[in-house]
Amino acid sequence: xxxxxxxxxPLVIGAYITFSLLKLPDFSIESAYLFGAVVSYxxxxxxxxxxxxxxxxxxxxxAFTVSALNTxxxxxxxxxxxIANGLFHGVTQYLLGTSQKSFxxxxxxSSYTICLGITLALILGxxxxxxxxxxxxxxxxxxxxxxFENQGISSKYVVSVGLALGYASSALSGFLFALCNGFxxxxxxxxIILLCLTSLILGKSSYVYFFQKTRxxxxxxxxGLCIYCVLQKLLLKVGLPLKYFNAFQALCIxxxxxxxxxxxxxxxxHLGV
Amino acid sequence: MHxxxxxxxxxxxxxxxxxxxxxxxxxxxxxxxxxxxxxxKSVLFDILHKTAPCNSLFLGKIVSEKIECLSQQFDIxxxxxxxxxxxxxxxxxxxxxxxxxxxxxxDHFGSIEIEKILLRFHIDPTLLVHKLSGxxxxxxxxxMKLAKKPKILLLDEPTAALDEENATMxxxxxxxxxxxxxxxxxxxxxxxxxxxxxxxxxxxxxxDGSRILIS
Numbered sequence: 048x049x050x051x052x053x054x055x056x057p058l059v060i061g062a063y064i065t066f067s068l069l070k071l072p073d074f075s076i077e078s079a080y081l082f083g084a085v086v087s088y089x090x091x092x093x094x095x096x097x098x099x100x101x102x103x104x105x106x107x108x109x110a111f112t113v114s115a116l117n118t119x120x121x122x123x124x125x126x127x128x129x130i131a132n133g134l135f136h137g138v139t140q141y142l143l144g145t146s147q148k149s150f151x152x153x154x155x156x157s158s159y160t161i162c163l164g165i166t167l168a169l170i171l172g173x174x175x176x177x178x179x180x181x182x183x184x185x186x187x188x189x190x191x192x193x194x195f196e197n198q199g200i201s202s203k204y205v206v207s208v209g210l211a212l213g214y215a216s217s218a219l220s221g222f223l224f225a226l227c228n229g230f231x232x233x234x235x236x237x238x239i240i241l242l243c244l245t246s247l248i249l250g251k252s253s254y255v256y257f258f259q260k261t262r263x264x265x266x267x268x269x270x271g272l273c274i275y276c277v278l279q280k281l282l283l284k285v286g287l288p289l290k291y292f293n294a295f296q297a298l299c300i301x302x303x304x305x306x307x308x309x310x311x312x313x314x315x316x317h318l319g320v
Numbered sequence: 321m322h323x324x325x326x327x328x329x330x331x332x333x334x335x336x337x338x339x340x341x342x343x344x345x346x347x348x349x350x351x352x353x354x355x356x357x358x359x360x361k362s363v364l365f366d367i368l369h370k371t372a373p374c375n376s377l378f379l380g381k382i383v384s385e386k387i388e389c390l391s392q393q394f395d396i397x398x399x400x401x402x403x404x405x406x407x408x409x410x411x412x413x414x415x416x417x418x419x420x421x422x423x424x425x426x427d428h429f430g431s432i433e434i435e436k437i438l439l440r441f442h443i444d445p446t447l448l449v450h451k452l453s454g455x456x457x458x459x460x461x462x463x464m465k466l467a468k469k470p471k472i473l474l475l476d477e478p479t480a481a482l483d484e485e486n487a488t489m490x491x492x493x494x495x496x497x498x499x500x501x502x503x504x505x506x507x508x509x510x511x512x513x514x515x516x517x518x519x520x521x522x523x524x525x526x527x528d529g530s531r532i533l534i535s
């Protein structure tokens with residue numbers, strides 16, 4: 048469970064930046080997760096830092112493709128996320144050749160140590176970033192995108208950099224998944240949106256309930272993923288078959304939203320996060 | 321600010337909306353502009369602020385120092401889920417906010433001391449913006465514009481959505497600003513006569529359809 052937590056935390060942190068802070072319907076995070084794993088697979092025979100950098104590059108590449116679709120063609124965000132998903136599904140299929148490839152790197156460092164190192168570095172990095180000018184800019188964009196128009200701040204820059212950071216983090220998660228499981232699979236990204244949303248909604252609800260705060264904080268994805276993993280473990284213990292887990296996640300979101308909306312303790316936005 | 325022989329059409333084929341307008345705004349004073357709804361007061365501000373639509377036609381000369389304009393919907397310029405202080409701090413970001421810089425303490429914008437403003441207008445800087453009164457939100461929006469250190473501030477009906485008490489508060493704040501030329505659209509004659517120390521302009525529709533400015 049702990050290893051799973053360290054694999055998924057970069058993904059949920061990435062989703063927190065794009066979904067919760069920027070408030071973007073960020074479905075192409077699935078592509079970043081898979082593409083990060085695929086690019087690191089292509090670099091598998093090189094040194095470990097290059098493999099990690101390859102994963103980051105994969106995520107950033109997806110982010111800039113999505114940003115470019117808006118900047119150059121002015122396509123709305125939801126549509127460009129769908130287009131990017133289609134596009135990168137084809138690209139990953141082409142790069143992999145088959146639907147699944149085994150994945151092992153040359154480094155002698157254990158996969159658990161790599162997971163731990165990357166996740167701790169991300170927690171430290173994003174923990175600082177979230178209180179920097181850029182962190183505030185990301186959160187303010189989610190609250191009121193027009194703030195930037197009136198203050199002469201580039202909203203394109205804020206969105207592009209926010210996406211790049213979020214997608215790079217998700218891509219690292221994809222790399223860690225492939226590393227720990229020993230394979231890259233074309234379907235490994237299926238359902239991760241639901242996982243992200245469940246974790247973020249659980250995280251936000253419990254954070255606001257316990258701390259009475261709504262401000263941007265890395266505790267939200269951390270707490271959300273903790274609850275998610277504990278719930279998953281409990282359900283497996285009581286014998287829930289894994290094939291029903293997506294349905295359970297959907298129900299979990301509905302239950303949380305209903306509970307907190309009824310008690311009017313937390314207001315949820317258009318993305319529920 | 322000097323405006324000389326200003327001609328303006330909304331579209332090239334249209335008649336002139338403004339025909340040969342010339343006026344001067346004396347430095348450091350509050351000037352008022354009034355006129356009926358739809359007469360073109362906001363259009364004049366758009367021209368002065370150089371935000372008129374690109375398919376319009378503009379001729380003439382505007383000589384001015386740095387201008388900022390605050391529209392009627394000042395609320396759209398604020399981040400409601402953030403505090404008064406955070407809004408102020410974020411308004412001083414550069415075009416590309418840095419991941420390596422943290423929020424700076426804001427003591428003053430030019431000659432304006434924030435502490436004095438907070439005390440005078442009973443503003444708690446740690447309150448979220450949506451919990452502030454209308455006048456306090458307007459003062460915040462004005463301060464955010466002042467962060468850009470303008471020499472001229474155009475205000476399009478800054479008290480339109482406020483009651484008399486809140487409107488007085490906003491005008492008191494405007495009155496306390498030094499070395500800034502203010503040009504204010506306002507329908508409240510009482511406020512105009514009390515606070516506008518500069519020229520009072522009236523924009524009217526001429527019989528040929530163009531607008532004339534009477535001082």
